[in-house]
Amino acid sequence: MPRIRSIKGLEILDSRGRPTVKATCALQSGASASASVPSGASTGGAEAVELRDGDPSRYGGYGCLKAVSHINGEIKRKLSDRAYATQAELDRALIDLDGTADKSRLGANAILAVSIAYARACALEGGTPLYRYFAEMLGQPITRMPRPTVNLFSGGLHGGQQVAIQDVLAVPASAGSIRQSLEITHAVYTAAVELLAVRFDAPWLTADEGGLAPPVNMAEALLELAVQAIERAGLTPGLHVSLAVDLASSHFFRNGDYHLDGKTLKSPEMIGQLRDWASRYPIVSLEDGLAEEDWEHWPELCERLSPGTLTLGDDLLCTHPRRIEKAIHSNACNALLLKVNQIGSLTEALEACRLARDAGWMVTVSVRSGETEDDWFSDLAVGWSGHQTKAGSITQSERLAKYNRLLEIEQELSLPMIPWPLMA
Ligand code: PGA
Ligand code: ZN
16 A cells, blocks of 8 residues: 655746646655646636635735645645555545635645645556556546647637637547647648738737637637638548637626627527537537526527537536536536546546546546646546547647647557547
């Protein structure tokens, strides 16, 4: 049984230049490993609490020294020199030590960093690749690689708010491998850059996850540009490359209305708008099409988008098992966006994943907009048999760490990619 010798924490910086938490876990056997945690910008209201120092004189209040001091103090004292039979036991010890429902005392950032560093150290001790350790947690063999969905254009909180919706992603539907997915995405991304150069005088910006943020002010313009970029790359929209859209609509929902493209829409009108886009563009997945407070309209959205377009819940679900159960019972969605740091431990994220899979949902394993060079995400997406991944664009090293690790795993396992169209 792995016995913990010591644990330590460190404040490091993420891809936005903001502090985050890294933990190192050393076992008595000598195996030692580290993990760092990401951070969202477009966060759901029910997410576990990332503990920030709130001291305006350091990093605008975003410092993580308190979370790190909890690792170096209480967590280290409680867990060191103890043996845990399973990941679930270790996670339970962390959750009990914190004692709050939202991990606000020790910080979900502190807890998750330790949870993953421990997983990695155990995998190392057992001589097992991390993806295999995750597959053993799930209790299912790995039979295929997940299909990437890759950020092309961004607006919303990720792109400077020039347009309300957050991300338009390319889904390389015709790819048979991770390698081909990246080749196809590169062709489309390059064509998109050329297209923007021809179309706009003003320079465009890149968003937090490396998506292009062109100076348009209508959401539909991003969909139109995406289709044109696919065609410019010599590919067929809907055949070679489809689209996924993350509206992150909680962020333009105020007092019961959606404020989109200069219009004020009630929920049924918003659903009508989304249905219209899904019928005119090759959209295979719509994430957070409605706001997280708008539970009562999600079932209608899900029904009207089926069967051609997935209804994917991110802010709505927050990778929270109880929220996922509620969504299953009310038919509010049919796909989970799984972000481990929304719930704050591997064991609880696994429960979320299991619930979704058992209900016949698709699972898209996702990074956050604030990331580090750590690549545990890729092992997790493969080990937990995610249907799709969402790791941002194909620029910026914190994103490429994930894609490059997926390439490595693909080479090691020689497994086919999940077939298209997706099946539960
Ligand atoms: P976040 O957004 O990581 O900034 O919260 C990602 C998403 O909404 O999917
Ligand atoms: Zn989202």
